[in-house]
Amino acid sequence: MCHVVLTQQISFSVSDLGHVTCTSSPSVEEGDCRYLPREVLQEDFTHLAKADIFAFGLTLYEAAGGGALPPNGQEWHDIRDGKLPDLPNVSREFNQLLKKMVDPDPALRPSATRLRKHPLLHPCGNKSKSQLLRELAATNMKNELLSRKLQEAARCIKSLTPAPVQESAKFRTRSAKRLQPDSYRRGSKPRVDAQLVEMIQSVTSPRIGRRRSKKDEKA
Numbered sequence: 265m266c267h268v269v270l271t272q273q274i275s276f277s278v279s280d281l282g283h284v285t286c287t288s289s290p291s292v293e294e295g296d297c298r299y300l301p302r303e304v305l306q307e308d309f310t311h312l313a314k315a316d317i318f319a320f321g322l323t324l325y326e327a328a329g330g331g332a333l334p335p336n337g338q339e340w341h342d343i344r345d346g347k348l349p350d351l352p353n354v355s356r357e358f359n360q361l362l363k364k365m366v367d368p369d370p371a372l373r374p375s376a377t378r379l380r381k382h383p384l385l386h387p388c389g390n391k392s393k394s395q396l397l398r399e400l401a402a403t404n405m406k407n408e409l410l411s412r413k414l415q416e417a418a419r420c421i422k423s424l425t426p427a428p429v430q431e432s433a434k435f436r437t438r439s440a441k442r443l444q445p446d447s448y449r450r451g452s453k454p455r456v457d458a459q460l461v462e463m464i465q466s467v468t469s470p471r472i473g474r475r476r477s478k479k480d481e482k483a
Contacts, residue, residue: 290309292309303315317374345368361384
């Protein structure tokens with residue numbers, strides 16, 4: 265019997281493989297009839313490995329949206345006669361692969377090795393070395409072109425965005441110019457306050473006059 269565990273990442277894990285046996289000297293116990301091929305029910309164990317392929321195909325069919333498998337009845341016989349219904353939500357290639365896995369003739373079912381190399385499951389399995397190298401070179405060229413475009417975009421953004429240090433220096437320069445007197449902004453010397461000159465002259469002028477008058481009296 266085979267159980268399928270669905271995780272939160274929508275990945276499937278096959279568990280409960282309690283009927284494992286040796287293919288050279290099999291000791292087959294009764295399992296779930298929904299996954300057993302007809303030859304096993306007839307106690308024909310010559311293609312026991314292909315019986316696992318049959319069960320695996322029906323497991324994939326059920327996981328892909330085929331619904332619960334019938335335990336008996338006409339639909340049960342139709343599946344073992346090779347009349348597996350098509351799944352509408354998968355590709356035609358996938359439906360064909362499932363039908364091959366449940367073929368009534370066990371000799372015509374693909375082996376596990378062939379399944380691993382199937383183009384649907386392993387797209388690079390049937391490609392030659394030269395073809396893979398060409399695809400690798402094309403991918404590297406695309407990555408290089410994308411890297412150049414990203415570098416150009418970064419330089420363009422940098423040229424459009426002014427440096428914050430330069431802006432602050434300009435602001436300080438403009439503010440200093442506003443605080444400077446008009447004489448500094450015109451490039452001339454600072455203007456001396458006329459009232460300050462008059463106050464100095466009023467303090468110094470009488471003293472100079474008195475000193476001159478005393479000298480005149482002595483003369």
